[in-house]
Amino acid sequence: MTQTAWNPRRLTAVAADLPEGVTPPGTRGRILQAALKLFAEYGFHGASIRDIARAVGINSATLYAHYPGKEHLLAELIRLGHEELRRRLRQAYAEAGADPTAQLAALVRAQVLVHTDYPLLALVANHELHALSPERAAPALELRDDARRLLLAALERGTAAGEFDVADVTLAGIAIGSLGMRVANWFGPDQPYTREQVADAFVDFALRLVGSPLPRG
Amino acid sequence: MTQTAWNPRRLTAVAADLPEGVTPPGTRGRILQAALKLFAEYGFHGASIRDIARAVGINSATLYAHYPGKEHLLAELIRLGHEELRRRLRQAYAEAGADPTAQLAALVRAQVLVHTDYPLLALVANHELHALSPERAAPALELRDDARRLLLAALERGTAAGEFDVADVTLAGIAIGSLGMRVANWFGPDQPYTREQVADAFVDFALRLVGSPLPRG
């Protein structure tokens, strides 16, 4: 409940709505972008198919030539959001080497950056999952678990190696995850921080949180 | 995006829905409780007035004998949620004395406990504010700012006094606030932690985060 500024679901002209290369071409892509903006601002049930069509500049019936229904739009957005998250986390994990501290830092940095780069997508992926049927939500939940396991693995290995001083790995994992998730709610061009500054700071926070002896230079 | 289990908006039989003494008597109170559960699970736009009435066991028209409209239900819930938060934070701050470390610990503990005690209320207060008209949302936003200022004041004084080692007070405040806010999303009777255990752990996290030299006894 402690937040920087208002704007319950923020929409201050975000740089990129969707990850590079995943936006479908033409009308199909513009529909997806409009759905993302409106779902982020008003929620899935608060944005109508006509609202989306109006934002795109097409008739609402035309939408059905591109997507089979409203829920598919949400499912697609959530899929894209979670896949981008997994892609970045895996890449970060892979490039971090074997050191738990480096792994943790890389994971936090990746999580923060994906939220600064695609905040709308993260918002929708996190807040609107409940509007999906269990079957459609399942893949997203698996992705989440994947991400969680990466983080916990690093925490456990670091703790075992004596690099981290953590009383309860699960709670620490939750706490670190919480730090990054909320970034989507407040970061934006109106903030006096670059994405890198936020990432640096949050990596520092995470390392301090696990009692890492080398919290930066 | 890193979360313990599924249940996008959690509903696992929470102990108390509304703070003590604030639930109106009779049907009025049952309506408010039903609205809280349904708004938390499906969102404001995803829960219909008929859903709420059905959960209470009354005709949907009867609802209007107690509340002037759907939006008033949400406004009332958000008001209750923010007022309980402020009440607890102020009391914690007042009882903490002058020491910034004690103040920070008290604020984090209070924030965590209000989220463990009334997770549904916190969820609705945080996620559904966008469904309120700006005028109705204004009081809640003021309360948020109040809470934020308390936290920042403690951080600034602690940093100035050399008790904390914080590079950027604003970012630290955001991070600590994020920790507590997410508690409403995952805490519940299905978790192997008591409310006190979570509070203790998160106070420890916050103190580590600000570089307090005395993390735990």
Add this chain to the structure above:
Amino acid sequence: MTQTAWNPRRLTAVAADLPEGVTPPGTRGRILQAALKLFAEYGFHGASIRDIARAVGINSATLYAHYPGKEHLLAELIRLGHEELRRRLRQAYAEAGADPTAQLAALVRAQVLVHTDYPLLALVANHELHALSPERAAPALELRDDARRLLLAALERGTAAGEFDVADVTLAGIAIGSLGMRVANWFGPDQPYTREQVADAFVDFALRLVGSPLPRG
């Protein structure tokens, strides 16, 4: 369509709402007056039972302790309106003697005055009859026919006696009736005429209309 001022259904503080002695005592009477005002301004379907109760200052349920239903309120008002019209017309007819010219003048004067004295009642009686079931509307229609017959009788006798020069008695009757009926729509304290001035003028108009050789002194 040619009218003096706006106010589609006029409500400029009319002197007396209901004829002397017919207003029931206490709450019962206040309900009837409120219903009259609201039916006149918004129509039967446009004024709700709650609107009426609010105007009276009572709970809408209380209304049912005095009247068995909304339609009864309208039926009562329409009955009062038509009875007052008949009473006045009969009295005028009786006092006019045997002379057709005097009869016509008396009838027109009476019709005009009943509309200047109880314009709201006349408005409701004329415009809201369609909201009554045929059985309930029947008495009012009989009264109307009564009034029509009086007028036609005078016209026929006057024409037969050579006092009037009328090509079509039916059309003349309709025209004269139309003159008086509309008075309820425009007369009021905002007009620069007394009720007597209007009555005098309209009697003159009626006499001219039937070709009476002695229009005025």
Add this chain to the structure above:
Amino acid sequence: MTQTAWNPRRLTAVAADLPEGVTPPGTRGRILQAALKLFAEYGFHGASIRDIARAVGINSATLYAHYPGKEHLLAELIRLGHEELRRRLRQAYAEAGADPTAQLAALVRAQVLVHTDYPLLALVANHELHALSPERAAPALELRDDARRLLLAALERGTAAGEFDVADVTLAGIAIGSLGMRVANWFGPDQPYTREQVADAFVDFALRLVGSPLPRG
């Protein structure tokens, strides 16, 4: 209150519902016609959107593909009614030449004929104006005033020229206007008069009313 036959708002199979050329094509036009019939018979508040849709043979939701709301239907009808009246009155006035007697005769004839030709439209335009918001009602009221001014101008010039013998021009204008307005309430195919017969008779009445020395040949 003096009227020919029952049928509080008459619906005896009127020849033409809407003026030539103004009925929109297709469903749009059928909706407008159905709304006209039902508003005339039951009043604006007494006819539901479902009633109208049922009369047209469409789903009530379809109506909103053609009109943005119920009030727009009424506004459109009232606009059409007043525009037809103005069109006819202006044309009559223009063709009547400079003679006040001819002008008065032309205006009365035009007013009567527009009411015999489109009685439902006149009924709705006159009786249901109160259901329109002031902004929407304003254009209709301007048109009314236009019509009133034409009539008063003729009366004043005729009186000044000595062609008419009128004690009070305003009251005479009201009376003549009242004559024509009521035509919509009683004229219909069930009456033993053609539209021309009624117009002739009412022109005669009007001329007599103003004391014109040449009441017909």
Add this chain to the structure above:
DNA sequence: AATGAATGAGTGTTCATTCAT
């Protein structure tokens, strides 16, 4: 690929009325 017209189900809300108190 796109549209206007159409629809059944559903939205929040108000209706006239009932009833226990």
Add this chain to the structure above:
DNA sequence: AATGAATGAACACTCATTCAT
């Protein structure tokens, strides 16, 4: 005589979706 709570039906209107064109 009066009320607050309650209700089933209806209100105007919007929903996601379909379909002929």
